[in-house]
Amino acid sequence: MSEYLLSVIVPTYNVERYVQACIDSLLGQLSGKFEIIIVNDSSTDDTLMVLERFYREVPQVRIETVVNGGAGLARDRGVALARGEFLFFCDPDDIVAGDITAELAEVLRAQPETELFCFSSQMFAEENRADVRPKVRHTLWGVSSGIEVLSSLLCNGSYTSAAWNYAVKRSLVMRHHLRFEKRQHEDHLFSLGVFLHSQQSWVSRQVYYHQRIRSGSLTNSHKGNDYFYQRYDAFMHSWHKMVTTLDKSALSLRVRREYLLHSFRLMIYLSLYNGTAVPKYVLDAIRFLGREIRPVNFKEWLLLKSPEVFVRFQQYKVGREVKSKHNSEKAARSLSL
Known part of the structure; x- marks a missing residue:
């Protein structure tokens, strides 16, 4: 029997402006037996000072500083420290709205074999909290297998490898030796393994996760060649994982097809929205x-x-979308003057 129902793992690096809102949202929403493990990745700003000031004496919170190694290694350290039956990875600049633990506990009472707990998410703009857009959009509810949930998300185009879009049973992670490890795109193999290995999942109708879109973050900054090659490398390793894990059933073959098409489009759009040419190795892989x-x-x-x-x-x-967005932002700035 695990000491906690849920271990929330929060890797932090130079997020002094946002981390308090994140941790406060967790403490204000979650109930029952849970722990929050904050892994400070050797922040160089006042992140650690904020954490120590507000959460040092909070019994549900544990703070640990590690040598800087990226979000992946910080999450792996959090997994090693976790004492919960389920793991939930929350980014330090995002917000949780709703009691994940209450629904998770209810689901486990009715469906004790559940290994994966999924929910929808939204994005909100840092400068305008009212500017909300859907991110992960589930259309398959209730009990199913992890691969069926994966297929549903790939089909509706909202699959993301981000580790914050589910809570997963810790024993599954340990049994299949799932790790993050890398500094960039560290969640691709981990999340894919979670969906492929989960025999029973539960998909909530709730939107529990709110992702902050902020200027200057990796998501919104201009990306160099190394970013795209590492993204491609993560895709190739994930594809190998999929091929070697799935059987030849109709569902497995469908998921392989959906994953390739989804990945091809995503790698193309990442380059186009970055304003750079699609790498030749991506085009060759598509062929x-x-x-x-x-x-x-x-x-x-x-x-x-x-x-x-x-x-x-x-x-x-x-090009048309970017131009339209630029004109809208320019008009908004003019109105605010």
């Missing part, structure tokens, strides 16, 4: 791995058979 996919419409055919032409069409579309 090579896409050979096993039978396109069902013209857009898929164009992506798989002529990715350069597909990119040019999407480049025009992205």
Whole structure:
């Protein structure tokens, strides 16, 4: 029997402006037996000072500082320290709204074999809290397998490898030796392993997670060549994991197809929204791995058979979106003057 129902693991690095709102949201929303493990990744600002000032004496909170190694190693350290039956990874600049622990406890009483607890999420703009958009959008509710949940998210286009979009049973993580390890794109293999290995999952109808979109973060900053190569490398390792884990059932074959198409599009759009050319190794991968996919419409055919032409069409579309957004922001600034 675990000491806690839920261990919340929060890796922190230079987030002095945001971390208090994050931890306060957890303390204000969660109930029952839970712990919050904050792993300070050797922050160089006042993050640690804020944590020590407000949470040193809070019994549910544990603070540990580690040598700087990135969010992945910080999360792995949190897993090693966790004493909860389930693990939930929360980013330090985001907010939890709603009692995850209450629903999780209710689900486990009715469905004790549950290994994965999923929920939807939203994004909000740092400068305008009212500017809210959906992020992870579940359409499959209740009991299912992890791979069925993965398939549903891939189909509706809202799958993300971010580790904050679920709570997972700690014994599953330990049994399958799931780790984050890397500094960038560290969650791809971990999250994919969570979905592939979960025999029984529960999908909540609630939106529990609110992701802060802030200027200057990795999500919104201009990215260099190394970022894209590491993203591609994470995709290739994840694809190998999928191929070696899944069987030849109809569901498995469908998920393989959906994952490839989702990943191809995502790597293209990451480059286009960054204003940089799509790397040749991505286009080559689309040609090579896409050979096993039978396109069902013209857009898929164009992506798989002529990715350069597909990119040019999407480049025009992205250019219009970026220009429209720029004009809207410019108008908003004018009105505020």
